[in-house]
Amino acid sequence: MESVLSMFTSFVEWLRQPGLTHFLVLSALLFSMGVFAILTRRNAIMVLMGIELVLNAANINFVAFARYTTHSLDGHIVAVFVIILAAAEAAIALAIVLNIYQTFNTVNVDELNTLKD
Amino acid sequence: MDLQTIVFYFFVLLTIVAAGVVVFSRNIVHAAFALLFAFFGVAGIYVFLMADFLAVTQLMIYVGGILVLLLFGVMLTSKQVNVDIRTSNFQLIPAAMIAGALFGFLAGVLVFTPWREGTNPSTPEATGPLLGELLLTKYVLPFEVASMVLLVALVGAALIARREKDRKNA
Numbered sequence: 001m002e003s004v005l006s007m008f009t010s011f012v013e014w015l016r017q018p019g020l021t022h023f024l025v026l027s028a029l030l031f032s033m034g035v036f037a038i039l040t041r042r043n044a045i046m047v048l049m050g051i052e053l054v055l056n057a058a059n060i061n062f063v064a065f066a067r068y069t070t071h072s073l074d075g076h077i078v079a080v081f082v083i084i085l086a087a088a089e090a091a092i093a094l095a096i097v098l099n100i101y102q103t104f105n106t107v108n109v110d111e112l113n114t115l116k117d
Numbered sequence: 118m119d120l121q122t123i124v125f126y127f128f129v130l131l132t133i134v135a136a137g138v139v140v141f142s143r144n145i146v147h148a149a150f151a152l153l154f155a156f157f158g159v160a161g162i163y164v165f166l167m168a169d170f171l172a173v174t175q176l177m178i179y180v181g182g183i184l185v186l187l188l189f190g191v192m193l194t195s196k197q198v199n200v201d202i203r204t205s206n207f208q209l210i211p212a213a214m215i216a217g218a219l220f221g222f223l224a225g226v227l228v229f230t231p232w233r234e235g236t237n238p239s240t241p242e243a244t245g246p247l248l249g250e251l252l253l254t255k256y257v258l259p260f261e262v263a264s265m266v267l268l269v270a271l272v273g274a275a276l277i278a279r280r281e282k283d284r285k286n287a
Binding site for chain 1 (some may be wrong): 118121122125126129133136137139145148149152155156159162163165166167168170171173174178179182183186187188189190193194203208209211212213215216217219220222223227228230232233234244247248251252254259263266267270271273274275277278
């Protein structure tokens with residue numbers, strides 16, 4: 001009981017001062033939620049949304065480390081490239097999803113088990 | 118609790134709640150609009166990390182570009198006027214176990230690793246000019262490759278998205 005209370009107070013103390021680990025925990029949470037969406041969603045577009053969450057989580061990590069440990073802008077550059085690739089990926093993936101819809105009349109990833117009609 | 122901390126937690130809550138709606142919402146349009154708020158919250162987090170250029174880029178590319186593209190995808194692939202616009206989840210329990218274990222592992226590693234944290238984080242400054250200089254000196258090759266990737270990807274996307282019979286006619 002005593003130790004639980006002290007853990008709780010140290011946790012509240014940790015919450016009071018945002019630092020590097022706060023951003024890292026936030027990004028871990030976003031990453032896990034993205035993975036959860038990728039694993040559970042039936043609709044291919046929802047899977048894409050999960051991928052976007054994962055990419056955002058990675059970006060937060062890059063920028064947080066650039067801010068708190070390196071004092072250089074390399075992390076920002078990597079984040080810019082991640083955003084560029086996310087845009088390209090979204091365009092390609094949506095084109096593929098549209099094609100799948102026109103061919104199979106569904107975008108549920110668990111029903112798509114053949115490469116062509 | 119100063120104002121900065123309160124605003125920080127506002128953006129954190131915004132991001133997490135919106136991401137939760139994205140993950141759990143049954144309605145795919147609601148999920149897409151919740152993704153807007155998640156991206157917005159992440160942009161706010163970038164501001165707290167002194168990444169002003171990235172925050173604006175996040176708003177312009179993610180909210181203005183990728184999200185609109187995703188919404189187009191939702192509208193084009195759901196059957197007629199919001200009858201079948203709902204989506205469902207499957208494999209809930211194993212996925213929840215995997216995602217929870219992943220979060221526990223990642224958070225444990227990230228919190229308990231002794232990062233070499235700088236004692237005085239760098240002073241706030243505009244990152245735009247510095248990023249531009251880096252992109253044209255140290256990172257000029259990745260920059261050019263990224264532009265080629267974007268060009269090829271967009272041409273390829275336009276080609277793939279055309280219907281099959283159009284391609285036969287051409």
